[in-house]
Every structure is written in structure tokens, then in C-alpha cells.
Amino acid sequence: MAAVGSACLFVGLLTAVYAVVAALYGALTSRRRWVDSSRYAMYALAGLVVTAFGLLEVAYLTSDLSFRIVTQSSSTDTPTFYKITGMWSTQEGSLLLWVLLLSIFSAAVLRATRRTMREIVPYATAVLGAIAVFFLALSVFAESPFTTFATPPAQGNGLNPLLRHPAMMIHPPMLYSGYVGFSIPFAFAIGALITRRTGADWIRATRRFALIAWTFLGFGIMLGALWSYSELGWGGYWAWDPVENASLMPWLTGTAFLHSVMVQEKRGMLKVWNVSLIVTTFVLALLGTFLVRSGILSSIHAFGASTLGAPFLAFIAAVLVGSVVLVLVRLPDLRTEARLDSLVSRESVFVLNNLVLVGVCFVIFWGTFFPLISEAVTGTESSVGPPWFNQYVTPLALVLVLLAGIGPVIAWRRATLANLRRAFLAPVALAAATLVALLVLTPAAESVPSLIMFTLTGFVLAVVGQELWRGVGARRAMAGESPPVALARLVARNRRRYGGYVVHAGIALLFLGVAASSAFVDQRDVRLRPGETTEVGDYEVTYREPTARFLDDRSGTGAPITFGAVIDVEHLNGGERFTLDPARNYYAAGEGGGPMGTFGRFFQGESTTEVDVRWGVRRDFWMAVQPDLRALIAPIKEANRRFAGLPGDAQTLVLAAIVDGYRRDPPPATFRTLVSPMIAWIWIGGGVMLLGALLALWPTTGARERRVTSVYAARLGRELSRA
């Protein structure tokens, strides 16, 4: 099986090389058949990589321990869900995942464009093929996922317990889909530059892919944040960790790209900017893939130096230099077709939004790579912490949310006073009312940035609400439809536009959650004995009793031992009352004991916090526990002395008794408790954004014809305005 897999990858590499050569030859000699053949080669590549991926999945599912990577990240007793998803926690597996997604996306876009854009497509095929060649070469020559052992070990390592969380297993494929997805618009941009067809065709052909990539990447980032919040024991969702930053940077430039291409489509402006943005986005996506595994920056994610540093850096440098040279050479072809008419126009708001997004990206880039920068400049490695990031990103985020309210409704070209009044009078009034209400009714004034963010959220929601209201009103007046029908048809007829509005509402809600939870969180770390009580925020927290579970895992992670606590929580004003059950899972250390002997090793492996959260739209109550195992040392030592020679079954009974000892004679435990107001709106906002993106992506029938007509209309309009 491993031989077949290796062969698939090797033949895949040859196929990709062929696709590059055939596409270039076909393009240079204008031979359609060669170009067609390169497309078929890309289809074949997708088939080969899917086969290889499938073979590896089978190896994981059947726990074939002759595969080296299976032993690294799985074992026979790993739960099935984590067997399936264990592959991408290894370097080899994640490279294969990259190639898999790339080949599928490439095949899809080449099929969609098989009858259009005859000049650009061959070069785009060559670019996509070349990217595939790079990743496949790594897979074949450096990091083969099909390396086998002659004598398989009896058991694998199992999946790292920290990663045993559903969000964490879906998160990597989502992020990668985002990273990989941006290679499609990148390839077409390069094709457009080479062929000097720098109009909006390449944008229209790949806009959907850019949006798909953006959606996946954003969803992946959200899942990562959710995992951090609900699995790691610190209670936050974002730490400005290098790897988190690496995923956010291409998302920011991708967001800028999605907006600025509209200006090019509508007005023929910003051509240099757009190709530069997509090049930047793709390079940042490669950098993101690389940073996770490079170990060049200290992060909780990046561990151990990878062997791939040099080839990856060389590839990134080649992409960057090649693209920059190409853009410079083609500058004369990228001249703008129009000028900015007025600073009060949608174009200029989009430009501003782009500058802010790129500014945020630059801040994050600088902070992330500061250890390297400072070492180069001063000779000593230094780093900047979250406060430094916050001090820049907070004001920029406020500007972004403000622009998210202005951009969708301000007029193109030149907004008149009448247009401004019609678009913003009601939302501004509502935002002002929100501000007054917040000042009078809530303690929001304690944090000025949060207060501004709440006000801006009101503004954005009002803008979106007003647009929907007016659209529905118009349909009702014209067609006499009932409000729900009118709303559904309104959105269905113009999905891109209303999808965009929904995304903007989502981002406003997300920042509402960020602002409220970061400024008004109540946190408390406290050490309690069973029966003791403490206060957190407006709540009284009582440690009722400890729990100890042996071979009775309720979270599906396969942990043999769990120590936890039953916590009674009561609101100080009475009323709300609930119970939480935070815990900690313990995994055994490898065979051979360790300092604590036969029985001690069961407590000496990995351990993971199992957070318990009482979710709520008004506030979350979050709790984690750190049991103190010192009380178990004596019984473990005694068991080692008396029972180490017993057969396995009897040892299990002894272990069960030790575990139960924690419950019978409980030591004090350390708890972290957070009362976070409105933090759930981060996830709700993310969900709304996802919904909006899907709305915009959903294919419409007849959209094609309308698109063509609107393009002609726009072109005609431009020519008329010039005449």
C-alpha cells in the first residue's frame, strides 16, 4: 500500500511537471491541444493525490503501524474521529493536505474556465502546476508520508492530547483551504500580467475562489480561537502568538483584495494595487504554512526546527521576487482607467479601508517578526507582547468598523449631500442614541475604546438594517409581497450585495463581543478546599466536591484518568443557579516508567485541561481546574512497592483504587474563573459572517448573463463619461 502511495505521489510530480511544460509550450506556440492536455494533466494530478490521500487515511483507520506517520500521531486506541484527522498533525500529512487541496482547487478552476480566457488560462495553469511541483517535490524527496518501518512498533504515540478537540481537527483543513485557495487568484493574476490582459477578467474569473479562500481562512481562524477559549486553560481566544498572526495576515490582505477588486471592476482603477495585494496575500499564505513548522519564532505552536526551512524560504523568495519583477515590467499595462473624482465616494472609502487593513497587517507583521528584526538591528533578540499589538490594532479596528458602516451605502464617484443625508441620517441618529443610552444606563464609559466600539456597532447594524428595510419596502410597494417573502426575494436576487451586508453586520457583532469581553471581564484565580466558597463578579462559587473518573471518559478524547470538581454557582442576587464540572485529563507516560514507577506513569504523561463553560448571550461563566496530585504520591509509592509484580488486571484494580483516593481524601485545587460579558457574540458574529459569505457565494441561476450585461453597461458608461 505504501508503495502504491509513493508511486501516486511520484507520478503526480511528473504529471505536474508535464502540466507546466505543456501549458507553457501550448501558450507560446498557440497550440490549443497542448493547453487542453495540460488541463487534463491537472485533473489527473487531482486524481492521483486524492488516491494517495485516501490510501493514507485507510492506513490511519486500520492503524497500520508500519507507516511512520501513523505511529507518530495515532495508535490503536485513539478514538476513530481522531484517527481520521490525526494525519494533519504531522508535517508529512499536512504537506499532503496542502497538495490535495491545491490539486482539487486547480482542477475546479480550470474546469470552470475551460472555454474562457484562452490567453490567461495556460499561464495560470503553469503557475498552479509549478506550485504543485514544489509541494510534491517536498513530499516525494524530503517528507514522504509513505515512509514505512520494516518492523512496526507495537503501539503508536497516539494523537497529542491537546489537539483532541473537534474544533482543532477541523481547523487545519479550513486554514489550509484558505491558504491554498488564494493561489488561484494569484495564478490568474500572474497569467494576466504575463499576457498583458490586465482588465477585470482575471478578477471576475477568480473572485469566487478568492471569496471561498477568504471564507475558509476566516472560519479556520475562528475555530482556532474557539479551541483556545474552550480547551486551553487560560481563558483567552487570541494571544498575538506568531502562528495566530501568521493566519490573520493573509486574511487581512485578502479582505482588502475582495474590496479593492470591486473598484477595479467598476472603475478600472487600482490595478497595480490589486495585483500587489494578491501577490502579498499568497506570499503571506505560504509564510503562514511555513511559520507553523519552522520553529524560527517561539510560539506555543512552532516546535523543533523543521528540515524544510531552506526550500520553503527559497520558494517564498522566488515567488516574491518573480512577482515583483513581473509587476514592475508590466507597470505601463497597469495604468488606471479613471481618477478619483472625490474623496467623499465609495472608491475613496474602499481605498481607505484597504490602507487600514494593510496597515493592520503591517503592524502584525512587524510585531511577529520583531524577534528577528531586533536581533538583526541590535544583536539581541527581543519581542513585543500583546499590549504592543493592542495599542495599534485597537484604534485601527475602530476605523475599520466605522468604514464597514460607510462603505456599503456611500455613492460611487461623488457622494452628494442628499445621498449622504439619505444614507446616514438615521444610522447616525441611532448610533448617537446608543451612545447616550450606554452612558446613562451602563458602566460602558469606563473603557473609552469599548464605548466607541459599541456605538460603531450600533451604526453598522443600523446601516445594514436600513438597507434591508428599504429594499423590502420597495419590493412590497412594487410587487405587493408580504415582508418575509419580500426579504427572501430581495436577498436571493442580489446575493453578493446582501451577503456583503450580512458579513458587515457579523463583523460588527464580533467586535461587540471583543470589546465587551476584553474590557469588562472578571477573572479570579483561587485555591479552594471542598466546601469552600469564593466570589467572582456577581457570582458566588462553591467547590462542592471533587470527582475522579477512571476509564470513564466523557469528552471522547480517550483519556484514562480524569480528576475534576463539581462547582455550584449562584448569582449574588439569587435567581440564576447552575453547576459546572471542570476537570483535567491525565494520559499515561510511555512504557518504562519514569520517576514515579509502574503506577506513577499513569499520571505522568500529558495532561489536558477540560474547561467547563456556561455559555450565554449576556455572559459566559468559564472555569478550569488544576488538581493538586501531591496527595497521591504516597499511595503511588506504596502501590509500586507492593503491587508492581501483579498481572495487568489486578494492577488496573489497584490503579482504580489510587484514582478513587483523590475523591475520598481530596486535597485543595486551584481554579481559574472568568465571567466574560457578551463573549459569545464573537462566535455569533463569526457565524453571521460565515452565513453572509455563503450567501454571497451561493450560485444564482442566470447570474452569468446579468454579469455580462452589467460589464457592458459599465464599459459603455465609462466610454460615455469620457466622451
Next chain:
Amino acid sequence: MNPRRKRKLRAVVLLTVALLLAGALVYTSFSAATEAATPSQLVRAAEAGRSYELTGKVVDGSVERRGDGLSFAVRDRTGRTAIPVVYSGVVPDPFREGREVIVEGRVRDGTLVADRDSLVTKCPSKFSEQKGSQSS
């Protein structure tokens, strides 16, 4: 004002703003940064009151719980020079003796008094073998 001059003016204003922001960025990052240090560097010469980011390995047998907090020693990645650390706050799940950690704090009487919640533990080698393989 003619359109050409107007555009030029705009470009100059924009560029100035960008440069000022970039300048602020560079200045604050250098002034707010925490210096990375190994245990032997701190033992040899640590400025009092200055914040350091210590990286190294947790010395075997040195971890001790103290009420709410934790005390342990961190040694050089290769070598024996070690510095004691007192820490309070969240202990990351992978934290264990022999593991590589990063912790921020100030040196007082030869001990690193760590900032709350500043402890970061790198992934155990069992899951990364020699090659380094840790999912994002």
C-alpha cells in the same frame, strides 16, 4: 487648485502619515520590547528591574507547588547553569520537568520573578520526534 496638484498634495499627505505611523511603530517596538535571555546570561549579568524573556529547559526535580504558585529552575538548553523561577498564574498543559519553556519576568536577588500568566511551554518531543511535527 488644479487636479494634478491636488493629487500630488494628497500623495504627500498620505505618505507623511504613513511614515509617521511607521516611525511610531518602530520606536515603540524597540522601547516596549522584552529582551530574550538564557539562564546563563541572566545569572551572569541581569539588570535589576528590567524585564527579560527567559528561555530554557525546566530542571528535573525542581518543580514545586507553593500555594497558588509554582517554583522551578530553568537551565540552559545545553548546559547546567540554572536560574530559579517563581511563577503564578495558569500553568500550560504541557508544562513538565525537562520541557522547554519561555517565561517573562524580572530578576530579583538571583531569582526570576515571573509575570503572571507569562509561562509558555513548548510541545513535548514525543509528538514532534526529531523532525518537528506539530499541527497548528
